[in-house]
Amino acid sequence: MLHQLQSFAESSNSTPGHTLQTALRKVATTEVNRRGLLKGATGFVLAAHFLPSAAQAFEAYPTQGLNMPNGVRNDPHIFVSIAPDGQVTIIAHRSEMGTGSRTSLPMIIADEMEADWDRVTIVQAEGDEPKYGNQDTDGSRSLRHHIQPCREIGAAVRKMLELAAARKWGVSEDMVEASGHQVTHKTLGTRIGYGDLAAAAMALDTPARDQLRFKTEQEFRYIGKGQVPIYDLHDITTGKAVYGADVNLPNMKFAIIARPPVVGATIKSVDDSAALAVPGVEKIVQIPVTPLGSKFKPLGGVAVIAKNTWAALQGRDALKIEWDRGEHGSFNTADYEKELRASVAQPGASVRNQGDTEAALKSAARILTYEYYQPHLAHAPMEPPAAVAAFKDGKCEVWAPVQSPYTARTDTAEYLGLKPEAVRMNVTLLGGGFGRKSKADFATEAAFLAKEIDGAVKVQWTREDDIRNGYSHTSSVERIDVGLDADNKVTAWRHRSAAPSFLSTFVKDEGNQHEIEIGMGLENLPYALPNVSAEQCKAYAHTRIGWYRSVSNIPRAFAVQSATAELAAELGKDQKDFLIEMIGPDRVLEAKASGLPGKFWNQYEPQEEFPFDTARLRAVAELAADKAGWGKTLPEGEGLGIAVHRSFVSYIAMVVHAKVEDGTVKVPEVHVAIDCGFPANPERIRSQMQGACVFGMATALHLGLTFENGEVQQGNFNDYEMVRADNFPEVVHTHIVPHPFSVHATGVGEPGVPPFIPALTNAIFNASGKRIRNLPIGDQLA
Amino acid sequence: MKITVNGVEHSFDGDLSMPALWYVRDELALSGSKFGCGTGLCGACTIHVDGEAVRGCLVSMQELDGKSVTTIEGLSADGNHPVQVAWRDQNVPQCGYCQAGQIMQAASLLKSNPKPSEQEILESMSGNICRCGCYQRIVSAVRQASTGA
Numbered sequence: 004m005l006h007q008l009q010s011f012a013e014s015s016n017s018t019p020g021h022t023l024q025t026a027l028r029k030v031a032t033t034e035v036n037r038r039g040l041l042k043g044a045t046g047f048v049l050a051a052h053f054l055p056s057a058a059q060a061f062e063a064y065p066t067q068g069l070n071m072p073n074g075v076r077n078d079p080h081i082f083v084s085i086a087p088d089g090q091v092t093i094i095a096h097r098s099e100m101g102t103g104s105r106t107s108l109p110m111i112i113a114d115e116m117e118a119d120w121d122r123v124t125i126v127q128a129e130g131d132e133p134k135y136g137n138q139d140t141d142g143s144r145s146l147r148h149h150i151q152p153c154r155e156i157g158a159a160v161r162k163m164l165e166l167a168a169a170r171k172w173g174v175s176e177d178m179v180e181a182s183g184h185q186v187t188h189k190t191l192g193t194r195i196g197y198g199d200l201a202a203a204a205m206a207l208d209t210p211a212r213d214q215l216r217f218k219t220e221q222e223f224r225y226i227g228k229g230q231v232p233i234y235d236l237h238d239i240t241t242g243k244a245v246y247g248a249d250v251n252l253p254n255m256k257f258a259i260i261a262r263p264p265v266v267g268a269t270i271k272s273v274d275d276s277a278a279l280a281v282p283g284v285e286k287i288v289q290i291p292v293t294p295l296g297s298k299f300k301p302l303g304g305v306a307v308i309a310k311n312t313w314a315a316l317q318g319r320d321a322l323k324i325e326w327d328r329g330e331h332g333s334f335n336t337a338d339y340e341k342e343l344r345a346s347v348a349q350p351g352a353s354v355r356n357q358g359d360t361e362a363a364l365k366s367a368a369r370i371l372t373y374e375y376y377q378p379h380l381a382h383a384p385m386e387p388p389a390a391v392a393a394f395k396d397g398k399c400e401v402w403a404p405v406q407s408p409y410t411a412r413t414d415t416a417e418y419l420g421l422k423p424e425a426v427r428m429n430v431t432l433l434g435g436g437f438g439r440k441s442k443a444d445f446a447t448e449a450a451f452l453a454k455e456i457d458g459a460v461k462v463q464w465t466r467e468d469d470i471r472n473g474y475s476h477t478s479s480v481e482r483i484d485v486g487l488d489a490d491n492k493v494t495a496w497r498h499r500s501a502a503p504s505f506l507s508t509f510v511k512d513e514g515n516q517h518e519i520e521i522g523m524g525l526e527n528l529p530y531a532l533p534n535v536s537a538e539q540c541k542a543y544a545h546t547r548i549g550w551y552r553s554v555s556n557i558p559r560a561f562a563v564q565s566a567t568a569e570l571a572a573e574l575g576k577d578q579k580d581f582l583i584e585m586i587g588p589d590r591v592l593e594a595k596a597s598g599l600p601g602k603f604w605n606q607y608e609p610q611e612e613f614p615f616d617t618a619r620l621r622a623v624a625e626l627a628a629d630k631a632g633w634g635k636t637l638p639e640g641e642g643l644g645i646a647v648h649r650s651f652v653s654y655i656a657m658v659v660h661a662k663v664e665d666g667t668v669k670v671p672e673v674h675v676a677i678d679c680g681f682p683a684n685p686e687r688i689r690s691q692m693q694g695a696c697v698f699g700m701a702t703a704l705h706l707g708l709t710f711e712n713g714e715v716q717q718g719n720f721n722d723y724e725m726v727r728a729d730n731f732p733e734v735v736h737t738h739i740v741p742h743p744f745s746v747h748a749t750g751v752g753e754p755g756v757p758p759f760i761p762a763l764t765n766a767i768f769n770a771s772g773k774r775i776r777n778l779p780i781g782d783q784l785a
Numbered sequence: 786m787k788i789t790v791n792g793v794e795h796s797f798d799g800d801l802s803m804p805a806l807w808y809v810r811d812e813l814a815l816s817g818s819k820f821g822c823g824t825g826l827c828g829a830c831t832i833h834v835d836g837e838a839v840r841g842c843l844v845s846m847q848e849l850d851g852k853s854v855t856t857i858e859g860l861s862a863d864g865n866h867p868v869q870v871a872w873r874d875q876n877v878p879q880c881g882y883c884q885a886g887q888i889m890q891a892a893s894l895l896k897s898n899p900k901p902s903e904q905e906i907l908e909s910m911s912g913n914i915c916r917c918g919c920y921q922r923i924v925s926a927v928r929q930a931s932t933g934a
Binding site: 103257 | 884
C-alpha cells in the first residue's frame with residue numbers, strides 16, 4: 004500500500020526492475036500463446052520446438068507484484084549461494100514481523116531446488132529494491148507476490164546444479180537428477196553433493212523459464228506441508244534473536260525523545276538545564292517539528308542523548324518544554340465522533356451506484372438505519388519503535404525493525420540530505436509490525452541523531468511514545484440504510500462511510516478517502532441486491548493517520564456483518580441463513596454491473612486472476628458454520644455468531660462462541676474457515692488465524708484512543724489494554740479450504756481480523772440480546 | 786554493590802535506582818530481556834531473581850545487591866530447558882519479541898508448581914502480553930513442559 008501511496012503523492016517512474024517484470028509478464032503471455040499454437044500445430048518440427056516442457060506444471064500468472072516499484076526478482080544469483088561444504092544461503096528480502104514470511108519464502112526456494120532445509124542459512128537483505136525487487140512487507144503480499152518467483156529461483160538453481168553435474172560427468176542433462184541436496188547419475192547411481200557442484204553451477208547463466216522443470220505438487224517436500232518450524236525458533240527461545248533495540252555498537256549513545264504532545268505543535272522554549280544535570284546525560288539535540296502531512300518524517304522534538312537508556316529517560320523527564328499546541332490543539336474525540344455521525348447523516352460522494360438506491364429507499368415500505376463507530380487505534384506492537392544508527396565519513400548505517408526497508412532508506416537519505424547510496428538500512432527482526440513499522444520515522448530519527456553527534460546512537464521509544472506519538476488507525480462512522488418492501492424483502496442498501504484518510508499523512512487533507520480505503524469493503528458489498536450504493540462522506544484528520552493491520556476492512560466488516568445480523572434478527576431469520584441468502588447465487592462480482600464508475604480496487608490484483616467469487620465466500624461461511632455446529636443449543640448466556648469477509652483477496656468466515664457473564668465476555672471457541680488459495684504453509688496460516696482472533700478480540704473489547712485538546716489520553720497497557728492469557732479465544736480451529744497451486748495463493752496476515760470482530764459481537768447478541776454498535780465494547784455489557 | 790548474572794559476578798557502581806532491565810541490556814549487552822512497557826504491565830522483561838520471576842523494568846539495582854539474576858540467556862546452558870523445548874515443539878512464537886519473558890515466567894511457575902492446573906497456568910501467564918496472540922500455543926507449551934503431553 005505504501006508504494007501506491009507514494010506514487011499517488013509523487014508520481015512513480017519506471018525502473019529496470021519494472022522493465023524486467025514487464026518482460027517476464029510477456030513470457031507468461033507467450034506461453035499461453037504457445038499452448039494455443041500447439042493445439043492447431045501439425046508440423047513435427049514446430050511441435051517439437053514448442054513442446055511444452057514440465058514448466059507447464061506451474062503456469063505463470065500476473066500479480067500486482069509485477070507493478071510494484073522495482074517489481075519482483077527471480078534471479079537465483081541474487082537470492083541463493085552455495086558454499087563448498089554444501090551449506091545453502093538464501094536471502095530473505097521481506098521483513099519478518101511474525102507472519103513467517105522469512106521462513107516460508109526461503110522454504111519455497113529450498114523445496115524447488117531440492118535443498119535440505121537443515122542445510123539452509125537465511126540471511127536478511129538490507130533495504131535495496133533495485134537489487135532485490137520490492138521489499139514493502141505490507142498488504143498481506145509476501146506469499147501472494149513471491150511464491151512464483153521463489154519457485155522460479157529454486158527450479159533455476161536445481162537446473163543449474165543438474166547442468167553442472169551433467170557437464171562434469173560428460174553426459175546429457177536428462178541423465179542426471181537433483182534430489183535431496185545432491186545430483187545423481189541416473190544409470191550409474193553416482194552421486195555428487197551440491198557443495199561440490201556449487202562453483203560450477205552458480206557460474207552458469209540463469210536458465211530461461213521455459214527450460215525449467217517445476218516440481219509437481221506431489222513432489223513437494225516442504226511446500227504445503229506445514230512441517231517446517233520458523234527459522235528463528237531456536238534464537239527466539241534462547242534470547243539470541245536480534246530486534247531493533249538489540250543492536251549494540253561500540254561507543255553507542257542512547258536517545259529518548261520528547262515529541263510534540265499534539266501533532267504539529269511547535270517548541271516555544273526549552274529549558275534543558277535539569278536534564279543536562281542528570282548523571283549520564285551528555286547532550287540535548289533538537290529535531291525540527293513537522294506538521295501533519297509530512298509522510299514518515301520524524302515528528303520532531305527534543306532528544307536527550309545519554310550513556311544509557313535509563314539516564315536518557317530521566318533526562319527527558321527533567322526537560323521543561325513549552326509547546327505552542329498549533330491547529331490540532333483543540334481536537335477532542337467526543338466532538339469528533341459527533342462530527343463523523345453528522346457527516347454520514349448527509350449524502351456523500353458516490354463510489355458505487357447500482358440500480359437506483361435513492362428511489363428504492365424512497366419507495367421502501369420501511370427503512371432500517373444502522374450506525375457503527377470505531378475509534379482511532381494505536382498499533383502497539385510488543386516491540387515499541389527502536390533503531391540504531393551510526394554516522395561516519397558522510398555515510399549512515401541504520402539497523403531497524405522496518406516493514407519497508409528501501410522506503411526507510413530513501414526517506415532517511417532525503418531527510419539527511421544524502422544520496423540513497425550513502426545510507427544502508429539493515430533489517431532486524433520486527434517485534435510485531437501491524438503497519439506501524441511501515442512508517443520508519445524512528446529509523447530516520449536515529450540516523451538524524453547519529454549525524455548530529457557524528458557517531459552511533461540508539462533511539463528507543465517508550466510505550467507511552469508508541470501509543471501517543473504513532474500513526475493512528477482511522478476512526479470511522481459507517482452508516483447503513485436498508486430499504487425493505489411490504490414483504491420484508493431487502494430492496495436497497497446504502498452504505499456511507501466517514502473516516503479520516505491516511506492520505507492526510509502524504510498530501511494536503513481534502514477529507515476524502517483513498518481508493519485503497521474505499522476498496523476495503525465499501526465499494527464491494529457482495530450481496531445479491533437490486534439497488535446498492537456506497538458513499539464516502541467528508542472526514543478530516545487531526546492526528547497522523549496510518550494503516551493498522553487489516554486497515555479499513557475492520558470498520559467495514561464490522562458494519563456490514565453487524566447490519567446483516569441485525570436485519571436477520573429484525574426479520575426473525577437465522578443469522579447464518581440470512582447471510583447466505585444475502586450473498587445469493589454463485590457469481591463473480593462485475594464492476595460495471597455493480598454500479599462502479601471504474602474497476603474494483605481488488606487489492607490492485609488483476610480481476611481476471613483474483614476475481615471476487617461469491618461461491619467461495621458462501622463456501623467459507625457454510626464451512627465455518629458446519630464445523631461449529633451452527634444451530635446447536637447452548638446454555639443461557641452463550642451464543643454463536645457468524646461473519647464473513649473477503650479481504651487481501653482471501654475469503655474468511657468465522658463462527659465465534661461467546662459466553663457473556665457478569666458484564667464480561669469469554670470466547671471458549673472459534674471456528675475459522677479460510678480460503679486463501681493454495682495454502683503454502685498451513686502451519687503459519689493457523690498461527691495467523693489464532694493471532695487474528697486475539698488481535699480482533701483486543702480491538703473489539705478494549706482498544707481505542709481518545710484525544711483531549713489534541714493529546715492522546717492513553718499511554719500504556721493499563722489504559723490501552725490487551726487481551727491476556729486469562730481471557731483469550733481459547734481454542735481456534737482453523738479449517739483451510741484445500742486448493743491446488745493453480746488456485747492462486749492470497750493473503751493471510753491481515754484478513755483474519757475483520758470477520759472476528761462482528762462474529763464476536765453477533766455472538767454477544769445471541770448470547771445476551773445486547774447489540775454492540777460502538778467499539779470498543781468496554782463496559783457496555785455491564 | 787555486587788550482582789551475579791547468569792552465574793557471573795559483576796560489581797556495579799552506577800545509579801542504584803536503575804531498573805535491572807537497563808543494566809542487563811545496556812551494560813551487559815544481554816538483549817534477550819525485552820523492553821515492552823517499563824511499568825510491569827507486559828512481562829517482556831521477565832528475569833529470575835534467586836529463581837523467582839520478576840519484572841526487570843521494576844526491580845532496581847539497589848534491590849539486587851548480592852542477588853543472583855538469571856536472564857533468558859542463562860536459563861539453560863544449551864537452550865534446552867524443558868520450557869524452551871516445549872516452546873519449540875509447539876512452534877509457539879510469531880514475532881517472538883515477548884517470548885523470552887513468557888518462557889522465563891513459565892519456567893518460574895513450573896519450578897514452584899511443577900504440575901499447575903489449567904487455571905493456575907492461565908493466571909500465572911496473564912501478566913505476559915503477546916500482541917501477536919500466541920496464547921493458545923503458550924498454554925499448550927506450558928502444559929507440555931509440565932506434564933510431557
